[in-house]
Amino acid sequence: MNDAGLDDFGARFLMMKNFSGFVFCIIFFGGIANAAPSTQDLYNQCSEDFFVSSDIVVCLTGKLAESEKYLAREQKHAMMVLDQWDVEQVYKDAAKKKILESNQEFEKYKRDNCNFSMSLMGGSVSNSHEIYEKACRVSLDLHYIEQIDGDLPFVQSR
Secondary structure, X not given: OOOOOOOHHHHHHHHHHHHXXXXXXXXXXXXXXXXXXXXXXHHHHHHHHOXXXXXXXXXXXXXXXXXXXXXXXXXXXXXXXXXXXXXOHHHHHHHHHHHHXXXXXXXXXXXXXXXXXXXXXXXOOOOHHHHHHHHHHHHHHHHHHHHHHHHHHHOOEO
């Protein structure tokens, strides 16, 4: 027995339990730190560099164009990964059908969600609706890309 009244097994168990909790925290909070930026984060990125709202719109328009290109590339990549999947063709076809449906539903969700969020702005002035809409779309694109990236490692290629 040691000073805490634990035998060697109990002390090792307690140490391993604490270590496991530490590793969990690093993995969990590390993942949060790398999460796609929120609408507010994207607005802040552009407003730090630009003060005039029209310049913020231009900044977010560029970010939106990049996110849409990146999303299209990721969707194409997902289809290529599914083509190389080491399963029967029926499962490949089903997964490819589902991702195409998911992509279509995502576009609808993105439009509807950002429209709802913009409706909460009421009678805001200047370009604020356009700014928020672009930031919202970029944020959702990046979150969807993360989702696809997170799912693809489960596909075993030939």
